[in-house]
Amino acid sequence: MTEWYGMVPEFGQLALIFALLVSVLQVVIPLLGVRNSQDWLMAYARPLASAQAVFLLISLAILTYCFVVDDFSVAYVAKNSNTALPTPFKVSAVWGAHEGSLLLWVTLLGCWGLAVSLFSRSLPLDMVARVLSIMGMVSVGFILFTLETSNPFERSLPSVPSEGADLNPLLQDFGLIVHPPTLYMGYVGLSVAFPFALAALMGGRLDAAWARWSRPWTTAAWIFLTVGIALGSWWAYYELGWGGWWFWDPVENASLMPWLVATALLHSLAVTEKRGLFKSWTVLLAIFAFSLSLLGTFLVRSGVLTSVHAFASDPERGIFILALLGICVGGSLLLYALKAPTVASVGRYEWISRESFMLLNNLLLVVAAFAILLGTLYPLIIDFFGMGKISVGASWFNTMFVPLSVLLALIIGPGALSRWKADELKRIGGQTVAAAIISLLLAFAVPLLHGGDMNWQVFLGIAVALWLITVTLTDVWKKCRGQLSRIPSLGLSFQGMVLAHIGVAITIIGVAMVANYSEEKAARMAPGDIETLGAYQFEFVQAGHIEGPNFVSDAAPFRVTKDGKEISLLTPEKRRYNARGQIMTEAAIDVSLFRDVYISMGEPLDNGAWGMRLQVKPFMRWVWLGAIFMSLGGALAMADKRYRRRKTLQEANA
Amino acid sequence: MKRLMLFIPLVVFFGMGVLFWVGLGQEDKSVLPSPLIGKPFPQFILNTVESGESLNHLPQEAVLVNVWATWCPTCKAEHEFLNALAQQGVKIVGINYKDDDFKARQWLKAYGNPYLFNIADPDGQLGLELGVYGAPETFLVDSQGIIRGKHVGDLNARVWEKLQPQFEALK
Numbered sequence: 001m002t003e004w005y006g007m008v009p010e011f012g013q014l015a016l017i018f019a020l021l022v023s024v025l026q027v028v029i030p031l032l033g034v035r036n037s038q039d040w041l042m043a044y045a046r047p048l049a050s051a052q053a054v055f056l057l058i059s060l061a062i063l064t065y066c067f068v069v070d071d072f073s074v075a076y077v078a079k080n081s082n083t084a085l086p087t088p089f090k091v092s093a094v095w096g097a098h099e100g101s102l103l104l105w106v107t108l109l110g111c112w113g114l115a116v117s118l119f120s121r122s123l124p125l126d127m128v129a130r131v132l133s134i135m136g137m138v139s140v141g142f143i144l145f146t147l148e149t150s151n152p153f154e155r156s157l158p159s160v161p162s163e164g165a166d167l168n169p170l171l172q173d174f175g176l177i178v179h180p181p182t183l184y185m186g187y188v189g190l191s192v193a194f195p196f197a198l199a200a201l202m203g204g205r206l207d208a209a210w211a212r213w214s215r216p217w218t219t220a221a222w223i224f225l226t227v228g229i230a231l232g233s234w235w236a237y238y239e240l241g242w243g244g245w246w247f248w249d250p251v252e253n254a255s256l257m258p259w260l261v262a263t264a265l266l267h268s269l270a271v272t273e274k275r276g277l278f279k280s281w282t283v284l285l286a287i288f289a290f291s292l293s294l295l296g297t298f299l300v301r302s303g304v305l306t307s308v309h310a311f312a313s314d315p316e317r318g319i320f321i322l323a324l325l326g327i328c329v330g331g332s333l334l335l336y337a338l339k340a341p342t343v344a345s346v347g348r349y350e351w352i353s354r355e356s357f358m359l360l361n362n363l364l365l366v367v368a369a370f371a372i373l374l375g376t377l378y379p380l381i382i383d384f385f386g387m388g389k390i391s392v393g394a395s396w397f398n399t400m401f402v403p404l405s406v407l408l409a410l411i412i413g414p415g416a417l418s419r420w421k422a423d424e425l426k427r428i429g430g431q432t433v434a435a436a437i438i439s440l441l442l443a444f445a446v447p448l449l450h451g452g453d454m455n456w457q458v459f460l461g462i463a464v465a466l467w468l469i470t471v472t473l474t475d476v477w478k479k480c481r482g483q484l485s486r487i488p489s490l491g492l493s494f495q496g497m498v499l500a501h502i503g504v505a506i507t508i509i510g511v512a513m514v515a516n517y518s519e520e521k522a523a524r525m526a527p528g529d530i531e532t533l534g535a536y537q538f539e540f541v542q543a544g545h546i547e548g549p550n551f552v553s554d555a556a557p558f559r560v561t562k563d564g565k566e567i568s569l570l571t572p573e574k575r576r577y578n579a580r581g582q583i584m585t586e587a588a589i590d591v592s593l594f595r596d597v598y599i600s601m602g603e604p605l606d607n608g609a610w611g612m613r614l615q616v617k618p619f620m621r622w623v624w625l626g627a628i629f630m631s632l633g634g635a636l637a638m639a640d641k642r643y644r645r646r647k648t649l650q651e652a653n654a
Numbered sequence: 655m656k657r658l659m660l661f662i663p664l665v666v667f668f669g670m671g672v673l674f675w676v677g678l679g680q681e682d683k684s685v686l687p688s689p690l691i692g693k694p695f696p697q698f699i700l701n702t703v704e705s706g707e708s709l710n711h712l713p714q715e716a717v718l719v720n721v722w723a724t725w726c727p728t729c730k731a732e733h734e735f736l737n738a739l740a741q742q743g744v745k746i747v748g749i750n751y752k753d754d755d756f757k758a759r760q761w762l763k764a765y766g767n768p769y770l771f772n773i774a775d776p777d778g779q780l781g782l783e784l785g786v787y788g789a790p791e792t793f794l795v796d797s798q799g800i801i802r803g804k805h806v807g808d809l810n811a812r813v814w815e816k817l818q819p820q821f822e823a824l825k
Binding site for chain 2: 329338523605606609
């Protein structure tokens with residue numbers, strides 16, 4: 001191998017090493033500048049952060065190239081790819097296992113650093129220097145972790161396998177191409193709010209301007225988290241073949257906890273910006289949010305908890321991440337404990353005020369996150385005290401999470417229409433009494449009309465969701481004083497908030513309906529057989545066979561009819577992947593706004609018959625539709641002009 | 655006092671760190687009881703290993719449901735004990751987990767068949783729904799088809815001493 005292109009993987013590793021060196025400089029030089037008040041040293045922060053991002057991107061691009069050209073001399077490629085794998089999946093295989101996904105993680109971290117250095121022109125230089133230096137510290141830790149314990153460029157020379165072991169078939173799917181990068185963008189995005197908070201602690205400067213800088217970044221990370229979690233749930237729903245969409249698995253919890261805390265942080269930042277309150281609490285939430293995303297990384301990759309999608313565990317890796325976690329979280333919490341008094345809030349508010357509602361919102365969200373954390377770690381705790389081994393089931397999480405969500409949904413609406421500083425219950429009550437009556441009546445009607453008899457869970461879910469929607473719309477109506485043409489002038493922030501809150505309601509409706517009115521049937525079916533489930537007839541038309549690029553499958557075309565009218569032709573498959581001989585169930589789903597029809601194949605039985613699983617899931621789409629509303633709301637709020645007007649304001653102040 | 659409160663997050667985190675440290679050192683995660691206890695046995699439609707006929711329910715009496723496979727050395731170790739249990743009249747249903755029917759039949763011929771019948775679960779779908787960690791695992795199922803107990807690892811005289819009273823109570 002004397003040709004240069006035989007050394008491409010080494011260039012990837014070299015780029016990674018350069019990124020490490022640059023990030024060390026990124027930590028040291030700007031901080032020296034801050035300490036000695038040397039502007040020219042602080043000014044290095046931006047170019048260094050950019051250079052780090054470029055080196056990481058080169059490294060990731062080279063790994064991707066190794067996958068695309070089937071370079072099986074790279075052990076990671078040989079383990080996770082195959083010549084027969086379609087090219088888009090070769091690309092997504094880059095983050096299909098631990099090493100590559102970690103490289104993606106650090107690369108995205110570098111990209112957020114790049115984004116900060118590009119969009120921070122209006123920030124004071126010492127703030128930029130501190131923020132990028134802290135981001136550099138996180139980078140140093142994780143690049144070192146990648147190089148030391150999980151190098152994706154490791155070669156298996158001289159004996160190069162002629163064929164790769166193929167990507168895990170579960171992961172050969174569109175959902176996997178987009179889900180991890182989005183979720184990681186969210187996780188890593190919280191690494192921006194985190195150094196902003198630490199920089200504020202270090203500099204002792206925490207004011208409305210600081211909150212205004214942090215808000216769009218936090219919102220951006222929150223949007224990615226929202227979309228990432230929704231994508232993960234959607235992927236599990238159609239790809240795992242059992243029609244479940246949330247499992248309270250440790251890895252799912254690991255993404256939900258930072259989301260809850262980030263949601264709390266968004267609201268707390270709003271209070272800090274508008275009223276100069278909750279300062280030290282906001283800082284703590286920023287630390288919590290990023291700590292929980294690091295904790296998620298630790299839980300997934302260390303094997304300390306068992307989970308269906310844990311990466312191959314390795315105690316050495318576990319100890320490394322634990323050390324990183326200790327330095328990062330322990331260090332920042334220590335800094336918080338020492339410096340928090342310097343950012344104390346001044347200001348007062350009455351019991352009935354928007355501040356109180358926001359505080360309640362924050363408490364509920366943090367308690368929910370804490371409850372999930374407790375449930376996730378409970379097996380470890382019990383084990384630690386020698387009280388045996390247990391696993392915490394979904395019912396525990398539901399018992400904790402559902403009541404908290406209901407309370408939260410109850411206060412969102414009144415909170416949004418309440419006034420800062422002081423408000424009156426009479427005023428809030430007067431504005432919302434109509435909404436309360438409408439939502440109660442409709443909530444009674446829904447289970448009676450849909451299910452025929454009273455279902456209190458559905459009643460509760462629909463009632464709080466409708467209450468949220470009607471109160472929010474009342475708020476809009478009052479704010480535009482009865483003229484819809486005034487809505488555009490209410491400001492993007494407000495419109496974004498309305499959209500996101502309605503998104504919450506949509507998700508609640510979806511969850512309440514699908515959890516209570518899903519129908520399911522397992523049946524033995526041969527070609528020609530017809531089964532009935534609810535209002536739907538399922539006819540197994542004929543046994544089929546499909547040859548894919550790297551799999552063969554048995555297919556079972558179904559004609560689904562309702563009231564004698566054909567609705568769709570669905571073809572679930574049972575695939576056998578050639579490289580590993582692994583068998584996958586591909587469900588077939590007919591999607592509509594008010595219900596999903598879901599068919600998956602079970603086992604082959606005698607005489608050409610199959611075990612079939614038929615499901616009808618009402619309002620399934622609403623669960624994810626709500627998430628889309630929430631993220632659109634976030635995007636609108638981010639686009640608000642006041643985040644960009646700053647510069648002129650500052651100049652005016654100066 | 656208020657000053658000290660600021661250290662609470664740090665202290666809590668430190669506690670968690672210790673917990674993780676200990677958790678990392680622990681290898682054995684095999685003795686988790688099943689969250690399925692008290693729940694009905696999952697629905698299934700599968701073939702039997704012996705005759706290939708399809709089947710969708712367990713016998714309506716108290717049975718042990720034993721998950722096993724020919725690729726599992728511990729299953730071989732526990733097989734003699736299962737034979738002895740069957741002799742005593744304990745009803746055992748096998749789930750042949752992620753295995754090959756032909757190999758399974760060879761095995762039963764060679765080592766004896768303690769099972770009423772064996773359910774073939776070649777893809778491990780039923781195993782997945784039962785939360786099977788690895789073979790062997792044994793479930794106690796009552797005559798109503800409700801899962802009442804679970805043991806991970808091989809059945810032997812010592813384990814049976816504990817399980818037997820529970821099983822007798824189901825009858």
